[in-house]
Amino acid sequence: MAANELSTKLKSSSRAILKRTHVPETVQEDDDNPMKSILKKNKKPKLDSSVEEHSKAQQEPTHKSGSRIASQVTVVTDQKLTDSSSKVEKSPSQPKNKPISDNRQSDVNQPKRNEDPSDVAKSGISSDKAVGSEKSRKEVKKEITATEKSGKSDKKSEKKEKEKVKKGKCTESKSSADKKQSPIKSTSKKTTVKIEEEDEEIAAVQDPKVDKSRICPYLDTINRSVLDFDFEKLCSVSLSHINVYACLVCGKYFQGRGKMSHAYTHSVLESHHVYLNLQTQKFYCLPDNYQIIDSSLEDIIYVLNPTFTPEQIQQMDNNSKLSIAYDKTTYLPGIVGLNNIKANDYCNVVLQALSHVTPLRDYFLQESNYSVIKRPPGDQMCLLTQRFGELLRKLWNPRNFKAHVSPHEMLQAVVLCSKKKLQITKQGDAIDFLSWFLNAGHGALNGTRKLSSSIINKTFRxxxxxxxxxxxxxxxxxxxxxxxxxxxxxxxxxxxxxxxxxxxxxxxxxLYPDEMRENxxxxxxxxxxxxxxxxxxxxxxxxxxxxxxxxxxxxxxxxxxxxxxxxxxxxxxxxxxxxxxxxxxxxxxxxxxxxxxxxxxxxxxxxxxxxxxxxxxxxxxxxxxxxxxxxxxxxxxxxxxxxxxxxxxxxxxxxxxxxxxxxxxxxxxxxxxxxxxxxxxxxxxxxx
Missing domain, CATH: 3.90.70.10 (Cysteine proteinases)
Structure with missing residues (x-):
């Protein structure tokens, strides 16, 4: 009879075990003994299932000490958690739904989950086996604490590596919050390695514009023979003088470099890609819209705005060397022809003569001498001195692309400042232009009646x-x-x-010649x-x-x-x-x-x-x-x-x-x- 009763109890206990395997792990935890939940696992834990179970366990309102210990135990990396669980497991061929035994005996002698101590005594488990199970629990605790320490060290190393990665990918606040919410995901080695590899790939290309600026493939399309910066800086389409760019392929002027601008449209239609901002003197590639930095373009900037040092100005009167233009023609700096636009020859001769007056030339070759002069708001007379200085610098430029200069901007300033009394389309008197220019220039330089008030007074007065x-x-x-x-x-x-x-x-x-026809x-x-x-x-x-x-x-x-x-x-x-x-x-x-x-x-x-x-x-x-x-x-x-x-x-x-x-x-x-x-x-x- 005793044998029949024992067999019926074993059958009922086995059925209970089969039912409990389908119940979530958090429900099966014993409040008095929370470590049983780890020892009774029979299969390898997976990352996804453990995360779901612990998220459910955190959502349940448990105030007992066993649930807190169980949540701390789960903060382990995937690799180390599987190692600790494999030590507790019986063997790979062990049945899935049977509990783990410490002495590796049959499942009949193993105490079942949530059983009373009386059931354990009835099942015939010896005290030695119970002691062995307690020892295995202590070993698991030690392994868990070791894995926690190693996990903390891994986190510190990961933080140091992530600080080296480019900022802005993920903030520290977000990363700390993610680690609190899902500690297993944040400590996953595979995911961190992937994130680091992606960040390193992104950080390798810091700024694509800077990289392209050094290796622009369109620099060979620049045609220096058509570049002419003597004309007025106006857009050839909109006739605006704001934000004007020069196409270095065809020499035309266009406004802007945005997607709706005339320069952008010209670059797409004509495939002309290199442009120069005439005010900032910076080069750009359109329609890619990145700045070009190349030392081979310095000669273009020098032609646009020639500059002279005080030493070069002092040696000008002693220089007898010929300069070679881009078109292989030779010329003497200062002995350069001026273009006659229509009927401005009376202005050209006066400008040529004044360009060889040494004090006047030396003064206007350095822009800093007259650029700091303050004029009343709205006064246009300052254009006269600026344009005259630009013309003199171009006449004495030893690195011109051509052996002649066009005084277009200078004459436009003359027409504007003289209120159209002097025209470039109608020939005038040279002495009228000389007299007006000297007096207007003296006034534009804030000159007074004193002989030393301006360079014009010092030279001619x-x-x-x-x-x-x-x-x-x-x-x-x-x-x-x-x-x-x-x-x-x-x-x-x-x-x-x-x-x-x-x-x-x-x-x-x-009125009549003399007798000898000599007069x-x-x-x-x-x-x-x-x-x-x-x-x-x-x-x-x-x-x-x-x-x-x-x-x-x-x-x-x-x-x-x-x-x-x-x-x-x-x-x-x-x-x-x-x-x-x-x-x-x-x-x-x-x-x-x-x-x-x-x-x-x-x-x-x-x-x-x-x-x-x-x-x-x-x-x-x-x-x-x-x-x-x-x-x-x-x-x-x-x-x-x-x-x-x-x-x-x-x-x-x-x-x-x-x-x-x-x-x-x-x-x-x-x-x-x-x-x-x-x-x-x-x-x-x-x-x-």
Whole structure:
């Protein structure tokens, strides 16, 4: 009977075990003995099932100590958890739904889950086996604590490695929260290795734009022969001057580089990919839209905006080397033709002559000299100095792509600042342009009446005394004339005034030739023209009301003297030109002869040399004649004749034979004034 009862109990217990295998593990845990849940597992734990079970266990409101210990036990890596469980398992061939036995006996003698101690005693389990099971539990605890320590060390190493990876992939707050919610997933070695590999691959390519900028494949498409930065910086489509880019393949200007801009459209339609921002001087590749950084493009930037050091400026007058342009033509820096857009030759000759005035050239070659000058808001006169400086830098650029320069931007500034009084489509007078340009430039540089207020005053401004008296009527008697002379109106009045150039009057040409037919082209010495300013000779100036007599006395000579020979006479009907030839010397012109003895003593040097000569050829009137200029190149000591784009060298003996219109003389500081620092009495004794 006892045997039958024992068999029935075993059958009922086995059925209970089979039913419990289908119940979740969290339900089968014993509150008194929580370690039984690990010892009674018969199959290998899997990552997905364990995560689901522990998430369910965390959601259940358990306040007992057994559930807390079970949740701590599960914080193990997949690999180490399987190792610990494999030690407890019986064998790979063990049945799935049977509990694990410590002494590896049959399942009949193993105590079942959630059984009373009485059932264990009845089943015949010995005390030795119970002790062995307790020992195995202690070993499992030790292995679990070791795995926890190793897991913590693995976490520290993983954090250090992730700090090296590029920031922004995942924040530390998110990673810590994920580790708290799913500790098994965060400690998985396979997943961390994959994440690290992906981060390393992403961090390898830091910035694709920087990498492409060094290896742009379209640099060989740049055509330097069509690049021309002389024209106004306007978009060829929208005519806007904002954010303009130059296509380095065809040379055209376009606005913007966004997807809806004209430069972007041009790059897609024409397959022109390299562009230059004309303001920031940066290169871009479109439509890829990345910046190009290459040292081979520096020559383009230098042509766009040439720069000069103070050492280079000092050596310009001593340089006689020829420069080679991109089209293999040779030229001298400074001796470069200016393009005649339509009828601007009268401006070109003046600009060429002023470009060889050394103080003026040296001042405008350095942009820092005039870029800091502050002008009132909305004032456009600052454009005049900026454009003139850009033109001078291009004329003296030794690395030009071509042997000529277009003054388009300069002339646009002239038309704008003169309020359309001076035009490039209609020929004007060279002296009108020179007078306006010097006065406007002086004002744009914030010049005042002081001689040292601007570079223009320092270079060209002189001082003279003008004596004026009113002419007495001829029909009056001597007594009446004596009475009028006592009036303030008819007394001699003296005014001191500054001057920029000296106006010389030509005598009227003869109406008929002489008997020998030799006076067909009249001639006059240069000294006769200058005698107007010796302070002795008087000249009558008539008006519709009365006439006045004036005489001029120079009191201060500037470093550069501009002489204007008045050839054109205008009346109500026509404009006449005086063809008289002036015989002037090229070197050693002593302007000290015009000064009074007491004034000449104050000047160290009074000898001047000719350095520029502007000539007018042809008939008077707009559009009928033409202008050309003779310029001395100090580096080579040769004279050159320039008429628009035509540049040829000329003999100095041919210069006085031309119909000179404007001349610029330069002071020679190597020839001292012999009367400097001496009294007039000593000078008289020296002359005797």
């Amino acid at each position: 002189g001082i003279m005394k003008v004596y004026t008296r009113k002419v007495l009527p001829v029909e009056l008697s001597d007594e009446e004339k004596a009475k009028l002379m006592e009036q303030e109106e008819y007394k001699v009045r003296m005014d001191e005034m500054p001057w920029l150039y000296l106006t010389c009057d030509l005598p009227p040409p003869p 067909i082209i009249p001639q006059i010495p240069f000294s006769v023209l200058l005698s107007k300013f010796n302070g002795v000779n008087e000249k009558e100036y008539k008006t519709y009301k009365d006439s006045t007599m004036k005489r001029f006395e120079i009191t201060q000579l500037p470093p550069y003297i501009i002489v204007y020979i008045k050839r054109f006479a205008k009346n109500y009907f026509i404009t006449e030109k005086n063809p008289t030839i002036v015989n002037f010397p090229i070197k050693n012109v002593d302007f000290g002869d015009l000064l009074a003895p007491e004034i000449r003593v104050k000047h160290k040097c009074t000898t001047y040399d000719l350095m520029a000569n502007i000539v007018h050829d042809g008939q008077p009137g707009p559009g009928k004649g033409s202008y050309r200029v003779h310029v001395l190149h100090k580096g080579t000591g040769k004279w050159y004749e320039m008429q628009d784009l035509h540049v040829i060298d000329i003999l100095p003996q041919m210069i006085p034979l031309s119909e000179s219109y404007i001349q610029i003389f330069e002071l020679r500081r190597d020839i001292p004034n012999p009367t400097y620092g001496k009294t007039p009495e000593e000078n008289v004794t020296m002359e005797s």
